[in-house]
Amino acid sequence: MSLLSIRDVRKSFGDNLVLDGFSLEVEPGECVVLIGASGSGKSTLLRCVNLLETVDDGVIELDGTDITDPRINTDQVRSGIGIVFQAYNLFPHLSVLDNVTLAPIRVHGVRRDVARARALEMLDRVGLAAKATAKPDELSGGQQQRAAIARALVNSPKLMLLDEVTSALDPELVGEVLDLLTDLKSDGMTMLICTHEMSFARSVADKVCFLDQGRPLEIGPPAQVLENPAEPRTREFLRRIRL
Incomplete structure (x- = not known):
């Protein structure tokens, strides 16, 4: 059974549809990397998983429990999820x-x-x-x-959510944080990570999910999504970030 199951999740802010029927399965011990342009819904997805945002439709299950049920104890759910943002917030x-x-x-x-x-x-x-x-x-x-x-x-925590945790760092400091995440992966931590560090995704991720306009346009092993993407939109995104 998946540790994290996201099924047909929709989230809007006013007229802005940010997540449009998003679905993803994360197995225990997996590292899943989310990539996509700014505004594609990556950060909102993490905030929905951690119950910082309420989904409009769809279901999120953590270890078999529907955490989108309005009767859920949010503090209890969050105690099993670690979340780290790009701003340290210390x-x-x-x-x-x-x-x-x-x-x-x-x-x-x-x-x-x-x-x-x-x-x-x-x-x-x-x-x-x-x-x-x-x-x-x-x-x-x-x-x-x-x-x-x-x-x-x-x-x-059962699950770690990490949102662009290296984007605010000087380039020479990025490596020490990515090395730590690599160690956590080796220890069996289940992680859902938003990042633009393609080399990290290539070497550590079990799956890469490319988001486009709030949808998971392409999901697969790093070698497939990053080196031989099936979708033209994925190829365009990767070409732009490699320029």
């Missing part, structure tokens, strides 16, 4: 450790000592154990993004 007045422990303590009621132990484990996992007491502005952009990933990992 609280500047808190230490890195306090940023990572904030949600477990305040939202999920985890004891402070347990939350701190788990947070330090995650900071070590992302190579930031030595920066636990630092404030975010004392970190490089790559370190801040890794701290944001540690914050998303601290609740042991």
Whole structure:
């Protein structure tokens, strides 16, 4: 059974149809990369999966549970999903450790000592154990993004959603974040990732999904979608980003 099942999802903002009958299956341990032009619906899809947006139609199931059911406990669903945006969204007045422990303590009621132990484990996992007491502005952009990933990992999520997590980074810092995502993939983390890093998609993704006007125009293995796409629109998109 798929860990994440998205079926015929539609989402509009006013007259702007952003997701138009979108369907996708993500198996446990898979890394699925979403590509497409700005405005194609990638970020909105992630926000719908994390219940930051309400779908207009269709069903999203996480581990067999319909999370689009209006009776669902959204906090409980989100505790099983880690989401990381291109902006780090770290609280500047808190230490890195306090940023990572904030949600477990305040939202999920985890004891402070347990939350701190788990947070330090995650900071070590992302190579930031030595920066636990630092404030975010004392970190490089790559370190801040890794701290944001540690914050998303601290609740042991079933699924990680990552939205252009390298787009705000200087080119020399991109590699350290992509290396971390590669490690997470090796550990069996299920990930749904929006990115323009085609080399990363080619080497790490199990599936690539090309979105066009809110629809999954082409889904397949990276070698097929990125090197030998069937759809003219996919070929046009790839040609433009490689110029």
